[in-house]
Amino acid sequence: MLSEQEKTEIAAHSQHYPTARALCVEALKIVQRHRGWVSDESIADVAEALQMTPVELEGVATFYNMIFRKPVGRHVILLCDSVSCWIMGCEQLREHLHARLGIGLGETTVDGRFTLLPNVCLGACDHAPAMMIDNAHYQDLDPASVDEILAKYPKYPQEEKKEKKEPANGNTADP
């Protein structure tokens, strides 16, 4: 079942599209924001709410790399591996992250703190190499600056801030 909060957030976007189905990407992102990832159960919940079959929704969910169909850590590192960042040393950063965190691409640290994923061009090519952690962009990286950035993220779950920042809700309606 979708929570009341999830239903409210999804409904805030319903005026933007003429069909329920068109809401599905937004709905998947909302559910993922609340639940951390999109489980089979979440697929069933969203599909029911939007009058889609779970299989139809699964086809959409698995298409997008930012819809996580497997659990991820508390923070997701998205390391840009496109051409400008490759020239400027993203592979060295990947090796450094592996040495620091003990994880390769697609893996999560044993303490659940970080998941490391590759990402296509983040649009920071003049400040390569670049990465994102959750919603934050980082650029002009080297191993030392990566270490400083990682240190900003809480080591233990109990240190995480309670409320994660929610993005603004859709467009304003036609006044």
Place this chain on the structure above:
Amino acid sequence: METPLTHNISPGKEPPDLAQYEKAGGYAALRKALRMGPGEVMADIKASNLRGRGGAGFPTAQKWSFVPMGDDAPHPKYLICNADEMEPGTFKDRLLLEGDPHQLIEGMIVSAYAVQADIGYIFLRWAYKLAAERLEQAIAEAYRHGYLGRNILGSEYSLQMHLHVSAGRYMCGEETALLNALEGKRANPRAKPPYPQVSGLWGKPTVVNNVETLCNVPHIVNHGAAWFKGLSRGDDSGTKLYGVSGRVKKPGLWELPMGTPIREILEEHGGGMRDGYRFRGLLPGGASTNFLVTDHLDVAMDFDSMQAAGSRLGTGTMIVLDDKTCPVGMLRNLEHFFAQESCGWCTPCWSGLSWVEQILQGLEEGQGQPSDLEQLRSHTRLLGPGHTFCALAPGAAEPLESGLRYFRDDFERHIREKRCPWR
């Protein structure tokens, strides 16, 4: 030198809010357009010779001209801003989205008015968080002040505008795949015809334009086609956002006259190569454009000159290859991207690109065979235009085809020495 697109933009600072944008002359083009009528706006854009800044360079007015007009036209009609910037090496639309959101919104309203669209969508890539926040704010401001919604500025014209934030995948930037994505389907491309202008989003007339293209529209309406043509240094009109990334002294992004030569962008603006690095080549407009080399440095960066030189202007953001970077490794990186981002719909693309990637990886790991070069060359033909459902694989074939020509010695060294000489 005039820089209409970036005039209001100070990187690192807050973008102009509505009042500041108006004070700088903002929304004057919309008022003027509403007095002119859609036909005259269309005529102005046609006379300006504005060509699409998303990479293909299709004349904007011609694209609009296929939209059914008049009382019998199907409604709602849609205008979509393609802000799914994800071409590797490309970081130009981000500046416009973050730096001056009202410029884009005004460009969309004026363009939507020209084709008499009822609903506008901004299709924004997931990673551009700041752009999403600022566009939301700007759209809300525009609604509050009567620039969006019913009877815009007291006219008969009405337009709704919505921000759609996607969830990744390069494929969504292909205009018909984008339509499927907006409808909540897998973002596979659609067969053309029918073209989106006739049967697009939910089967209704739809125009899809790039961010930079739309941002030019208010300036053309304000100052006229002759002024716009006068901005450039060649046959193509206007200014262009040019970018440089790679091992140059000052990588960056600049608004310059359309037709500025490569050398000037690279050396005067990009500061030339970093000390200790030599220039070997570049991709002039993102990952899916052909390599150019030293012989081409004096070519003008406009659509026709780039084509004559054997490449494409693409997005106008160039990626520089230096002598300490392996060209085979660079191609492996590029083809990995295209293989990964293939939507899987047609076999030549998903199968061919994976094979290309595997061959390049083999070369990098010292397992290259002399026959590999012919295999790669045949793929550049078989993945080219006419063999696949959309332009993704032909785009992937471009740097590969020219890379094989310009860096043949490097490929042969990999095979001969059974290793990557750069490692």
